[in-house]
Amino acid sequence: MTRIQKQMTIGIVLGLAVFAIGAAAVYLLTKPVPVEKAIGTAVVQASRADMLDQQGDGGKTMRGLPQGAVVNLLERLRSREQPFVRVQYVNAKDVSKPGYIRTADLGQWTSPDAATAWELLALSRPAITSSEGDRRRFIQQLTQFSERFTGTPEAHQANLERARLYYGLANEAKSAGKPEADWKADLASAKTALPNPVPGASEPVEAATLRKEIEALESSATKALHLAADSASVQRALQIQQLEQTARQLYRDGEWEKVLEIANKMSGIDPNRARAWRATVQNALKELSK
Numbered sequence: 206m207t208r209i210q211k212q213m214t215i216g217i218v219l220g221l222a223v224f225a226i227g228a229a230a231v232y233l234l235t236k237p238v239p240v241e242k243a244i245g246t247a248v249v250q251a252s253r254a255d256m257l258d259q260q261g262d263g264g265k266t267m268r269g270l271p272q273g274a275v276v277n278l279l280e281r282l283r284s285r286e287q288p289f290v291r292v293q294y295v296n297a298k299d300v301s302k303p304g305y306i307r308t309a310d311l312g313q314w315t316s317p318d319a320a321t322a323w324e325l326l327a328l329s330r331p332a333i334t335s336s337e338g339d340r341r342r343f344i345q346q347l348t349q350f351s352e353r354f355t356g357t358p359e360a361h362q363a364n365l366e367r368a369r370l371y372y373g374l375a376n377e378a379k380s381a382g383k384p385e386a387d388w389k390a391d392l393a394s395a396k397t398a399l400p401n402p403v404p405g406a407s408e409p410v411e412a413a414t415l416r417k418e419i420e421a422l423e424s425s426a427t428k429a430l431h432l433a434a435d436s437a438s439v440q441r442a443l444q445i446q447q448l449e450q451t452a453r454q455l456y457r458d459g460e461w462e463k464v465l466e467i468a469n470k471m472s473g474i475d476p477n478r479a480r481a482w483r484a485t486v487q488n489a490l491k492e493l494s495k
Contacts, residue, residue, distance in 0.1 A: 238300045241293055243277035245316030245325055254311070256304035260289040267304045270294060279303055281321070282314070285328055323359040326350055337374065344370050364400050365412055371395035372419055379422065395419050445475050452482055461486050 249270050256276075257264030270276065276292040290308050294301040314325035329346060331339040344367055351363040372395040378388035396419050400412060452467040464486050471479035 238302050240295055240300055241277070241279055241303055243279060243293070244281060244318065244321050245278045245314060246275050247278055247290075247292070247311040247315075248313040249274045249276070249306075249310060250312040251310040254306050256292070256294065256301065256306055257289075258302075258304055260305045264305060268294070268301060270306070276306065276311070278314070278316070281324065282308065282328065283324075319354040319357040319359040322350065322354065323362065326363075340370050340374065361400050364398050365415070368395045368398040368400075368419070369415055371398060372415065372422070376418075376422060379425075392419065392422055396423070441474050445471060445478055448474075449478070449482075456485070456489075461490060 249272050252272050254270045254274070255266045256268050256270060258267050259265075274294065276294050279291040279293055282290050285308065287308050289305040290311065291303055292306050292311075293303045312329075314328055316322040316325055326346060329343060331343050347363045347367040347370075351360040351367070354360045354363075371391045375388040375391035375395060378391070379385075395415075399416055399419065402412070448467050448471050452464050455463045455467065464482060468479045468482040468486070471482065
């Protein structure tokens with residue numbers, strides 16, 4: 206083989222090597238990213254969320270996601286305090302490499318699996334000291350959860366927690382001295398939300414205790430209503446008694462017109478007594494006219 210032929214051969218080999226390396230590089234760069242198995246989804250709540258290549262402040266930004274973007278969750282989120290969560294952005298035209306987003310930048314956590322969805326919903330659970338509005342919003346989330354996963358143990362827990370929150374709202378309102386009309390609906394909702402006991406099985410302690418608390422509050426409301434009714438009856442009886450004493454004195458004095466005025470006042474309290482006094486006056490006037 207001549208020198209020229211050797212050089213040409215070497216050149217061809219080198220060219221093929223360079224081409225192979227280039228082709229491999231292009232393949233690696235353009236190779237479709239596989240969609241990894243997701244346990245649920247979350248929605249970007251911040252105006253922008255950076256997806257990083259690793260957790261922590263040292264991570265490099267892979268891409269920025271706008272508010273409202275939906276990401277797949279690739280790992281369980283154990284608490285709100287977990288700073289980052291591993292995610293993947295997937296849409297019809299794009300599949301990103303998995304990366305990490307700050308937990309605080311995400312919200313609306315959900316999953317098609319009841320157990321996982323329950324864990325995610327727990328992240329939104331308001332604190333005991335939360336406002337009434339926050340608790341009512343969480344009640345709505347619990348309602349949606351129980352309707353979506355009807356018949357599951359997690360749905361049972363959601364209904365139990367919903368009943369507990371409704372009871373708490375009703376009890377707080379009653380303790381604050383608010384009118385019954387302001388908290389009776391919440392008490393009824395607590396009773397409705399509380400899961401019914403399974404026939405032939407003992408009711409869990411937590412549910413049984415809550416049921417007794419609801420019934421006790423309901424019973425106190427009924428007693429208060431009866432006491433109020435009794436008090437009103439006594440008050441009406443006293444008013445009639447006072448009006449009749451005045452009417453008798455006026456009748457003895459012959460003040461017929463004034464007796465009729467008293468009878469008119471009685472009409473709104475005891476119509477029967479009012480009619481009786483009018484009849485008495487009419488009979489007296491007939492006797493005088495004879």
